[in-house]
Amino acid sequence: MATLSNLTSPAEIDAALAAPGLVLLDVYTQACMICRRVEPMVADGSGGTVRAHKVDAERLVDFAATYDVQGVPTLLLFRDARLIERRSGFATASALREWIASIVGTEAPRTS
Amino acid sequence: MGQWSRDASTPPFIDLVPIERATGARKALYEEMERVRGHGRVSNLFKAYAAFPELAQANLHRLMVLLTKGNLSVKFKEALMTALAEANRCDYCVSFHATALHNAGASDDEVNAALAFDPDRIGLPDKEKALFNLALKANGDPHSMLPADIEAVRKAGATDSDLVETLETVNTGNSFNLINGALNVGPDDFLNYMTGRGEVWKQSA
Numbered sequence: 001m002a003t004l005s006n007l008t009s010p011a012e013i014d015a016a017l018a019a020p021g022l023v024l025l026d027v028y029t030q031a032c033m034i035c036r037r038v039e040p041m042v043a044d045g046s047g048g049t050v051r052a053h054k055v056d057a058e059r060l061v062d063f064a065a066t067y068d069v070q071g072v073p074t075l076l077l078f079r080d081a082r083l084i085e086r087r088s089g090f091a092t093a094s095a096l097r098e099w100i101a102s103i104v105g106t107e108a109p110r111t112s
Numbered sequence: 113m114g115q116w117s118r119d120a121s122t123p124p125f126i127d128l129v130p131i132e133r134a135t136g137a138r139k140a141l142y143e144e145m146e147r148v149r150g151h152g153r154v155s156n157l158f159k160a161y162a163a164f165p166e167l168a169q170a171n172l173h174r175l176m177v178l179l180t181k182g183n184l185s186v187k188f189k190e191a192l193m194t195a196l197a198e199a200n201r202c203d204y205c206v207s208f209h210a211t212a213l214h215n216a217g218a219s220d221d222e223v224n225a226a227l228a229f230d231p232d233r234i235g236l237p238d239k240e241k242a243l244f245n246l247a248l249k250a251n252g253d254p255h256s257m258l259p260a261d262i263e264a265v266r267k268a269g270a271t272d273s274d275l276v277e278t279l280e281t282v283n284t285g286n287s288f289n290l291i292n293g294a295l296n297v298g299p300d301d302f303l304n305y306m307t308g309r310g311e312v313w314k315q316s317a
Contacts, residue, residue: 003313037252040199044228090252092245093229 004043004054013063016053017081022104026054027064027074035073038090042075045096049104050077077103118203118296120310126295128159137165145172155208156297157288171287178284182277187216188240192247192278193285194226199251200289203310204299209285210306223306242268243278251282 004026007013017023026042028035039054046052057064057072067076067083077085077100085103131154134142141162145154161168179186190213197205210223218226218235225233231244242265250257265275291297299307 034253037199041229041248041252044230090249090256092248092252094231094245095249 004039004052007053007055008059010060010063013055013060014081016051017078019051021079022050022100023078024050024052024100025076025078026052027057027067027069027072027076028054029056029058029072032072034090038073041091041093041096045091045093046100049100118201118293118298118310120203120298122296124156124160124295124297126160126163126297128156128297129162130159134162138162141165141168141172144169148172148176153300153302156204156300157208157292160291160295160297175284178277178280183271183274184240184243184277184281185216185236187213187218187234188236188244189277189281190216191218191222191226191231191234191236192244192281193288194223195229195244195248196251196282196285197289198227198309199229199248200286200293201310201313202289202292203308203313204292204297204303205285205289206309207299207303207305207307211303214305227306239265239269239274243270243274246275247278247282250279251286 007016007025013025016025024042024046026035026039028039042052042054055063057069057074067086069076071088073090074086074088075091075096076083085099087099091099129138131142131146131152141158142154145158146152149155158168158172161171179189190209194206194209194213197209206227210226213223213226214220222234225231229248231241234241234244236244246257246261246265249261262275270278
């Protein structure tokens with residue numbers, strides 16, 4: 001199970017979003033148990049197609065407000081620093097692979 | 113490593129009484145386990161449970177019912193418990209269940225697929241693939257379950273008994289992960305497959 005890198009400042013978020021291709025931000029809070037359960041799913045469900053990171057909504061309040069994060073976990077999918085899709089709540093790795101595949105239009109490569 | 117993974121440098125928080133020192137109800141439990149699993153094969157998990165022998169007996173019997181009764185394969189149930197152990201960051205549990213999954217006929221690739229929460233590559237029939245995903249979703253957020261989720265597994269052939277058997281596998285895996293995590297219980301010395309997951313998590317953190 002890979003672990004998502006934790007982005008801790010607006011500068012780190014900007015740098016992550018500047019990466020080419022798709023970038024997925026997993027917005028969580030420390031107290032959210034469902035967020036803990038979804039993180040390994042995001043790490044394995046996104047591998048190979050999308051760069052995934054996590055952002056603490058209570059630490060980066062302005063970021064959460066900018067993207068209207070009403071609850072956690074919320075997954076924000078960006079392309080070229082522009083938000084293109086979002087989803088909230090728990091999802092299995094399989095469901096996330098299908099979601100990403102539907103966005104990119106091809107079957108998402110699987111991690112080993 | 114993080115606040116929710118075992119500290120391998122610290123001893124267990126509970127006395128794991130070795131086989132040769134067991135007496136009374138603990139000794140009876142150990143002997144029953146050795147009859148089921150083989151000489152010397154008393155897991156550290158059940159050495160921990162044996163601090164409350166009646167509860168240990170109840171859990172052992174519950175585990176035996178789960179693994180020997182029902183309609184779903186042992187491969188499916190061990191794959192699910194391997195995945196849960198990975199998600200719960202229990203390195204001992206990963207090694208234990210991955211070993212059992214391997215012994216149930218899974219290849220190394222299939223074991224790695226379980227660790228990646230990917231039922232399509234574990235070599236399971238369609239019904240068990242569907243139940244695997246249902247189990248992960250229920251484990252993630254039980255209140256997110258929808259009638260459509262149940263309908264999907266029924267369409268794959270799952271019965272009410274299959275649903276209960278699947279969700280009890282989730283419960284069993286999680287309960288063992290919790291005991292091991294909360295009491296800092298480390299792997300049995302007879303485990304030698306898929307050991308060291310803790311180091312993998314530490315390096316990727």
